[in-house]
Amino acid sequence: MAFLSYLINGLSLGSVYAIIALGYTMVYGIAKMLNFAHGDIMMVGAYVAFFALNSFGLPVIPSVLLAMLACTVLGVVIERLAYRPLRQAPSLAVLITAIGVSYFLQNGAQLLWSSSTKVFPSVVPAGSVQLFGGQLSISYLTIVTILICIAVMICLTLFINRTRTGKAMRACAEDKGAAVLMGINVDRIISITFAIGSGIAAIAAVLLCSTYPSLSPTLGSMPGIKAFTAAVFGGIGSIPGAFLGGLLLGVIEILSKAYISTQLSDAIVFAVLIIVLLIKPTGLLGRKISEKV
Amino acid sequence: MLKVENLVVRYGMIEAIKGISFEVNDGEIVTLIGANGAGKTTTMHAISGLIKPVSGSIWLNDTELTKIPGHKIVSMGLAQVPEGRRVFAQQTVEENLTLGAYARKDKEKIKADMDYVYDLFPRLKERHAQLAGTLSGGEQQMLAMGRALMADPNIILLDEPSMGLSPLLVSEIFAIIEEINNKGKTVLLVEQNAKRALAIADHAYVLETGRITLEGTGEQLASDERVQKAYLGG
Ligand SMILES: Nc1ncnc2c1ncn2[C@@H]1O[C@H](COP(=O)(O)OP(=O)(O)OP(=O)(O)O)[C@@H](O)[C@H]1O
Numbered sequence A: 001m002a003f004l005s006y007l008i009n010g011l012s013l014g015s016v017y018a019i020i021a022l023g024y025t026m027v028y029g030i031a032k033m034l035n036f037a038h039g040d041i042m043m044v045g046a047y048v049a050f051f052a053l054n055s056f057g058l059p060v061i062p063s064v065l066l067a068m069l070a071c072t073v074l075g076v077v078i079e080r081l082a083y084r085p086l087r088q089a090p091s092l093a094v095l096i097t098a099i100g101v102s103y104f105l106q107n108g109a110q111l112l113w114s115s116s117t118k119v120f121p122s123v124v125p126a127g128s129v130q131l132f133g134g135q136l137s138i139s140y141l142t143i144v145t146i147l148i149c150i151a152v153m154i155c156l157t158l159f160i161n162r163t164r165t166g167k168a169m170r171a172c173a174e175d176k177g178a179a180v181l182m183g184i185n186v187d188r189i190i191s192i193t194f195a196i197g198s199g200i201a202a203i204a205a206v207l208l209c210s211t212y213p214s215l216s217p218t219l220g221s222m223p224g225i226k227a228f229t230a231a232v233f234g235g236i237g238s239i240p241g242a243f244l245g246g247l248l249l250g251v252i253e254i255l256s257k258a259y260i261s262t263q264l265s266d267a268i269v270f271a272v273l274i275i276v277l278l279i280k281p282t283g284l285l286g287r288k289i290s291e292k293v
Numbered sequence B: 001m002l003k004v005e006n007l008v009v010r011y012g013m014i015e016a017i018k019g020i021s022f023e024v025n026d027g028e029i030v031t032l033i034g035a036n037g038a039g040k041t042t043t044m045h046a047i048s049g050l051i052k053p054v055s056g057s058i059w060l061n062d063t064e065l066t067k068i069p070g071h072k073i074v075s076m077g078l079a080q081v082p083e084g085r086r087v088f089a090q091q092t093v094e095e096n097l098t099l100g101a102y103a104r105k106d107k108e109k110i111k112a113d114m115d116y117v118y119d120l121f122p123r124l125k126e127r128h129a130q131l132a133g134t135l136s137g138g139e140q141q142m143l144a145m146g147r148a149l150m151a152d153p154n155i156i157l158l159d160e161p162s163m164g165l166s167p168l169l170v171s172e173i174f175a176i177i178e179e180i181n182n183k184g185k186t187v188l189l190v191e192q193n194a195k196r197a198l199a200i201a202d203h204a205y206v207l208e209t210g211r212i213t214l215e216g217t218g219e220q221l222a223s224d225e226r227v228q229k230a231y232l233g234g
């Protein structure tokens, strides 16, 4: 029964990773860049939600929406100012810029909101569901986190597969030149990708901070790296891959903490990543279609 | 009418196109022949706005194409079938065709054009739900052509449509190019298969390392000694 409980907690943490990883993987898939500032965009979302909830006393839903709006705008502005001018630049230059943006956001947050940690109020009422005559207890927060992750995943998949913009995104992911020939405005599609990826990061921020309530300017770093790992694990660029990678990462992390060692849990997570990449370099669901001539 | 004037295109230090001028009149089939690396694809990319020329101009009727962003060119009535097909491998045949009409708003006419493309290429219809990446090379070429037709262009650019196809399929593709032209579409055709291209062309240009060295009607060039030597194998 303890195992089941760990598993569910793992899925809940993994859900948060998955949502962040979705943003990573979408941006990578379409803009072909690693936005290392993604975790820090999420951090800004956490602060916005915190102030909306605490200082303005807004209800939960409007607070989350406000945080999503802030992250969306932030993501679009960052892309426009920092990444778009580098569209033709070597990928190393883009990577360094992304790291720079990451520090910029962290330091900016420190200046604006100080580096002392704040306590984030949970957005989900405390309490839990008791199963098996009280042997297994699952908190409401855990349930809400997993459900929201599934909902985000479903919405995103529908958007990408069914809508005109979604199809244009897939076209850009495959071949930007050919996309231009179709009349697709690639810059606009990349903007939309950053908007969506950053917007959903705000949801992850609120869920993460409800579980681990200490708010600080560096709060995005570790989840950012984990989500990046999850995205690579699942096959970077693949949306179902990010989802699966995120969930697995959360489960592996919690299970290693429970059964092996708390200190080693991160090392184990990365070891598993390396093994997966050795066996399947494109990640679990990553694919490479060989081109036919 | 498509009119290219003194076009110069560079890749870094390399000047791939060194000031070429040519015209494609409405209703014509015009072909651009030349060896590997002559600059044919570069010219096509410049026309479709995939690469910005250093100097020169490209006019489509009264619009200067070099002055507008690449993604707006297709709605001016100019579509391209790029070299190597470049179909969207992970999307279905039908999704590829729908993307071809991305810039259009006329829903009814799009549906009719889809039927027209399926009539032209019945094999695409049979495979409408198949991923484009799993089509054969010939089928991918058909899809790339169908996708360009879905833009309902007045002028269609084809970059080596016969590349890597069996002789039978090449004949099929050339027959379709003529049919498209008979339906009133202007064609700019880039080919290494000079014999075939010259046979259907109203007008032809020879491109050699970024310069146009010869021009004339398809017939004139087909009987020109230099062309025969360099491009027709004797
Ligand atoms: N992206 C690029 N970067 C640098 N040089 C390029 C690039 N694309 C083409 N070139 C160079 O420009 C010249 C013209 O190339 P282009 O692709 O236009 O030739 P082509 O006539 O289409 O040849 P092919 O028949 O082989 O397709 C070549 O010398 C090529 O090496």
Ligand SMILES: [Mg+2]
Pocket: B040, B041, B042, B083, B159
């Ligand atoms: Mg070429």
